[in-house]
Amino acid sequence: MKTLLLILNMIFVITFTCHGVAPASSAEPDTLIPPERLHYAPLKFQIPRAEIAALANGIPLYIAEDHELPLVKLTALVRAGIAHDPSGKEGLADLVGGVLLTGGTQLLSGDEIDEALAFMAADIDCGVYLEYTLLTLSVLRKDLDRALEIFASILRNPVFEKEKFATAKNLDIEELRRIPDDPQNLAFRTYRKLLYRGDPRGRLSTLQSLERIARTDLLNYHRAHFTPGNILLSVSGDITVKEALSLLNRCLGDWQEINPGMTALPPPRRETEASLTLLPKETPQSVIIYGSFAPPISSPDCYPFTVLDFILGSGGFQSRMFQEIRTNRGLAYSSGSFYQARRDYGIFEAYVFTKAESTAQVLGLIKEIIREFQEKEVGTGELQWAKNAIANNFIFTFKTADDVALQQMMLEYKGLPGSFLEEYPDRIAAVGAEDVRRVAAAYLDPQKSVILVLGPEKEFDAPLSRFGTVNREDAF
Known part of the structure; x- marks a missing residue:
């Protein structure tokens, strides 16, 4: 036991010495500096580049x-x-x-x-x-x-x-x-x-x-x-x-072109009308998907929408959907969202897996959470949390040389400038609360949302018709 205590004490001393903080003695506990008050040189990350x-x-x-x-x-x-x-x-x-x-x-x-x-x-x-x-x-x-x-x-x-x-x-x-x-x-x-x-x-x-x-x-x-x-x-x-x-x-290198230019697809028509579709399925769990088209990766709106998506659902345990639907109310097995920004268009989808008996309640909560983004600006702390997390995650997309080469290749595929990766962290950092509210209002318009509910209709807590006209879809 004495040996273990000695080792732990050495680790304690080394850890705090590396941060330039002297460990406090047991007689002076108030001299310990809280982690949030430690000062260190700003970290700088240089985007690695592939040869072209x-x-x-x-x-x-x-x-x-x-x-x-x-x-x-x-x-x-x-x-x-x-x-x-x-x-x-x-x-x-x-x-x-x-x-x-x-x-x-x-x-x-x-x-x-x-x-x-x-x-x-x-x-x-x-x-x-x-x-x-x-x-x-x-x-x-x-x-x-x-x-x-x-x-x-x-x-x-x-x-x-x-x-x-x-x-x-x-x-x-x-x-x-x-x-x-x-x-x-x-x-x-x-x-x-x-x-x-x-x-x-x-x-x-x-x-x-x-x-x-x-x-x-x-x-x-x-x-x-x-x-x-x-x-x-x-x-x-x-x-x-x-x-x-x-x-x-x-x-x-000797492979010759035969059919040039045959695979280009025009972007999809993004002016969709709102729809609510029921896919009947006898299962104890309902699947709810709520989505719409979103800004393409080449649009300046891509950055605030990325932050919006992170706060709304893709940010994990701290996202609003997870906190409100799963943590606070216990109504979801899983919930989240994702945003895919492609060359000429983007798509956004929020999803919740819930028990059939809470289907209508959960769909109402999704709509309410999205409406809050459109009507109120996000708080400073929530905004900064999202921007920091996105920037930190971005660094880890360059873990290997293969990541570096693939990132460069995808820039070409998506028609993006060579400076896109270098500028990305700063553009995320520049997103403000009003930017998030603006893109929520522009791209998450309830009149353009596409909603799908899969589940056993007779088990729902309320009819889906309370949310509008319901279309029915067969599995095949």
């Missing part, structure tokens, strides 16, 4: 060197995603992304690729998003040449083997059949259709649309969208700029 280059055929390349570990990561961004599915064949982009990894290339069969990657302990992954696709390679430096050859062949020359295509299609059909068993997934999936009504982004895959997709559709989709003009590259890790250019030019 281009392959011989013009594909942009963003390179962030990090020689601490013998690892290399390469990412290809393709400007095509779920929203590029042809009408009547929704689900095609997801199938392309899946069979890219399993369906072989002109160089190797799918099984041979799996074996080669396993032998190298390398990994190739594909993520298909609403408007773009990411194909990523992670490999040891010593195996980079061979892995890059496979990666380039998958990107350029997939063959989508018949057996692997059939397997992936059946898996997607089975996954679609299971969606009604996952109320949250079902709700957010349906909400996308409601928010983007009449826009390609709102089209959803169905059993019928998946059945219509043939292997030739995958080949045609790849031919139309996987072209040099639609691709951005980032590479990070144990590789120099010179090495990256040499290796990537060897594998991709």
